[in-house]
Amino acid sequence: MKNIVFFKDKNNFGKLIILIGILLAMPLLVLPFYPSESKYFFSFFIPSFLSILLGMVLVITLKKERNDLQWLKLLKNSHITVLFTWMYGFVAGAIPFVISRQLPFSKALFEAVSGWTTTGLSVMDVESTPAIFLFHRSFMQFCGGLGFVLVMVMFLQGKQAMNLFSAEGHPDKLMPNLKKTARITSSMFVALLIVGTFSYIVFGMPFFDSLLHAMSALSTGGFSTKADSIGAYNSLGIEVVTIVLMIIGTTNFAVLLLLMRRKFKQLIKISEVRFMFLILAVFTTLVSVLLFYKVYLNLGESFRVAIFNVVSALSTTGFSTVTYNNWPPVGVGLLIILMLIGGGIGSTAGGIKLTRVYIVLRAAHENLIKRISPSRRVSAPFYYRAQGKTSLDHEIVDDTRGFVTFYLVIYVIGTLLLTLSSNSSLVDSMFEFASAFGTVGLSIGVTTSDMNTSTLGILIFGMILGRLEMFIVFIGLYSGVSLAIEKAKKLLSLK
Amino acid sequence: MKNHTKISNTYTVIIGCGRLGASLATELSNSNLDVLIIDRDKSAFRKLSPAYGGLTLIGDALDYKVLEEAQINKATTLIAVTNNDNSNIMVAQICKLNFDVPRVLLRLYDPEIKCIFSDMGIETISPVTLSIDEISKRINPVKRGAKI
Numbered sequence: 001m002k003n004i005v006f007f008k009d010k011n012n013f014g015k016l017i018i019l020i021g022i023l024l025a026m027p028l029l030v031l032p033f034y035p036s037e038s039k040y041f042f043s044f045f046i047p048s049f050l051s052i053l054l055g056m057v058l059v060i061t062l063k064k065e066r067n068d069l070q071w072l073k074l075l076k077n078s079h080i081t082v083l084f085t086w087m088y089g090f091v092a093g094a095i096p097f098v099i100s101r102q103l104p105f106s107k108a109l110f111e112a113v114s115g116w117t118t119t120g121l122s123v124m125d126v127e128s129t130p131a132i133f134l135f136h137r138s139f140m141q142f143c144g145g146l147g148f149v150l151v152m153v154m155f156l157q158g159k160q161a162m163n164l165f166s167a168e169g170h171p172d173k174l175m176p177n178l179k180k181t182a183r184i185t186s187s188m189f190v191a192l193l194i195v196g197t198f199s200y201i202v203f204g205m206p207f208f209d210s211l212l213h214a215m216s217a218l219s220t221g222g223f224s225t226k227a228d229s230i231g232a233y234n235s236l237g238i239e240v241v242t243i244v245l246m247i248i249g250t251t252n253f254a255v256l257l258l259l260m261r262r263k264f265k266q267l268i269k270i271s272e273v274r275f276m277f278l279i280l281a282v283f284t285t286l287v288s289v290l291l292f293y294k295v296y297l298n299l300g301e302s303f304r305v306a307i308f309n310v311v312s313a314l315s316t317t318g319f320s321t322v323t324y325n326n327w328p329p330v331g332v333g334l335l336i337i338l339m340l341i342g343g344g345i346g347s348t349a350g351g352i353k354l355t356r357v358y359i360v361l362r363a364a365h366e367n368l369i370k371r372i373s374p375s376r377r378v379s380a381p382f383y384y385r386a387q388g389k390t391s392l393d394h395e396i397v398d399d400t401r402g403f404v405t406f407y408l409v410i411y412v413i414g415t416l417l418l419t420l421s422s423n424s425s426l427v428d429s430m431f432e433f434a435s436a437f438g439t440v441g442l443s444i445g446v447t448t449s450d451m452n453t454s455t456l457g458i459l460i461f462g463m464i465l466g467r468l469e470m471f472i473v474f475i476g477l478y479s480g481v482s483l484a485i486e487k488a489k490k491l492l493s494l495k
Numbered sequence: 496m497k498n499h500t501k502i503s504n505t506y507t508v509i510i511g512c513g514r515l516g517a518s519l520a521t522e523l524s525n526s527n528l529d530v531l532i533i534d535r536d537k538s539a540f541r542k543l544s545p546a547y548g549g550l551t552l553i554g555d556a557l558d559y560k561v562l563e564e565a566q567i568n569k570a571t572t573l574i575a576v577t578n579n580d581n582s583n584i585m586v587a588q589i590c591k592l593n594f595d596v597p598r599v600l601l602r603l604y605d606p607e608i609k610c611i612f613s614d615m616g617i618e619t620i621s622p623v624t625l626s627i628d629e630i631s632k633r634i635n636p637v638k639r640g641a642k643i
Contacts, residue, residue: 165548176529
């Protein structure tokens with residue numbers, strides 16, 4: 001307890017780096033069960049130890065967090081901290097792969113980014129990868145889904161914690177105290193992890209695989225221990241468990257809390273939940289009919305394939321049961337739309353987010369109504385969140401439209417760049433970039449172990465932008481540059 | 496650790512997100528207490544510091560449903576600091592009598608209305624009385640500490 005008090009007012013960046021160091025050491029817990037892999041001890045121990053050391057140095061040397069009241073400074077500082085923490089996490093997460101010579105640095109970085117951002121695109125041959133690395137990958141997704149700041153806030157809460165928390169993209173507060181919000185979120189997650197693991201075991205998956213799959217399904221990550229992902233088991237039970245876990249993972253934490261408290265009446269009112277089930281129903285029907293006519297599977301099987309892949313794409317998890325090579329382009333197009341829409345706001349999922357799509361559609365609908373009604377018509381649209389009835393005012397609509405516009409612009413640019421660098425068809429690039437940008441992890445074949453560095457770079461950039469919701473990256477970079485200029489000016493004026 | 500558990504059991508509800516309410520909420524939240532703040536006007540929450548880690552609730556605190564949504568029955572302290580004395584008194588009375596909130600504080604601009612609820616166990620803070628006290632202390636040092 002004393003240590004925690006010591007850390008309280010210290011620099012957040014240092015604290016977060018120590019946290020990353022601790023998380024990197026977690027895979028070592030696997031070693032007692034797989035003694036043959038103890039040769040990999042140092043590939044985890046070295047980066048973990050160095051991170052903790054670096055964090056300590058930063059905590060001691062950097063200035064204390066002041067209780068600054070100037071909002072612009074606060075905003076800049078918190079965004080820089082979050083951005084750099086994640087960047088550090090990506091590099092540190094890649095180091096174990098490099099030290100153990102599993103992957104060269106660029107691919108290791110890709111794997112780490114794909115892990116922390118809960119994407120699940122992979123360049124590794126999972127069948128021959130040692131267990132400790134498989135655990136490392138899934139554990140990265142589990143923590144990446146929660147977010148570094150959330151994990152840190154759980155243990156210690158400094159004065160700037162709230163800024164960091166909202167900078168990392170957690171829009172909801174569940175409890176009247178930030179620490180409790182973080183604690184209840186992660187305890188729900190751990191509880192669900194245990195339940196998920198046991199349900200997998202019941203349907204005949206080995207324990208280790210169950211744990212890993214439950215971790216990546218809940219965080220909507222999608223790393224698997226098999227090359228054919230969930231399809232390798234070919235078991236209906238396992239698929240059903242996965243679908244349920246994916247839907248839970250893509251649900252807003254606040255909604256999950258309502259579910260846990262068994263307030264079903266409030267639950268079914270929430271616009272996002274209704275919208276999600278509507279989309280799932282419509283797209284599952286479309287895809288299964290399509291598969292039935294075009295790929296000639298029987299009706300039951302079409303439905304099974306359709307619902308799994310639709311949920312996997314919408315929840316931005318990226319587990320797959322089949323290959324998409326024999327799917328008609330329309331089916332691929334439907335999946336692209338789902339990946340762009342993405343999961344619930346304030347969950348571990350990526351994409352534009354259901355609520356935003358819902359708001360934009362509602363706003364468009366209102367606009368249409370406005371055009372055909374008398375000019376003096378007044379309307380007061382509202383929608384339901386887990387917190388209750390919320391009015392759909394101009395501010396929300398404007399923010400949402402801005403986000404969606406940015407998202408689509410980046411999506412188009414990224415897709416075109418990917419087509420250029422990987423020499424694949426436009427549809428394939430659209431699919432793959434939507435998958436990376438929405439942190440989904442479904443692949444149509446552009447992500448392979450022999451793709452070139454620029455392709456790797458584009459996908460890495462897409463994943464980072466997707467997980468951190470773009471604006472943090474932009475504001476973080478902007479603040480970093482403006483701070484650097486300020487420092488430079490000071491130095492010049494001193495001379 | 497003892498101190499810590501003691502802190503986490505308190506839950507403060509603040510009515511009115513004006514200058515006083517907002518700074519109070521931020522202050523309490525910064526010292527890791529559970530805080531919820533209610534205001535009728537959504538734009539009032541602008542005054543909260545971005546470091547505020549508690550909850551906000553839009554609604555009229557004179558509405559029973561709003562108070563129930565704020566889980567007022569679990570509150571250990573209620574602070575009524577809207578800019579209207581009568582609303583403050585009414586919220587304070589509702590919370591004291593119907594929800595049994597252990598500690599109720601309210602701000603009164605007009606110290607003379609205090610008599611209507613003097614025996615209900617509600618604590619009042621009046622800027623006028625406080626200012627009179629402080630100013631007379633400063634200009635008349637002989638009477639220092641004397642009550643007005």
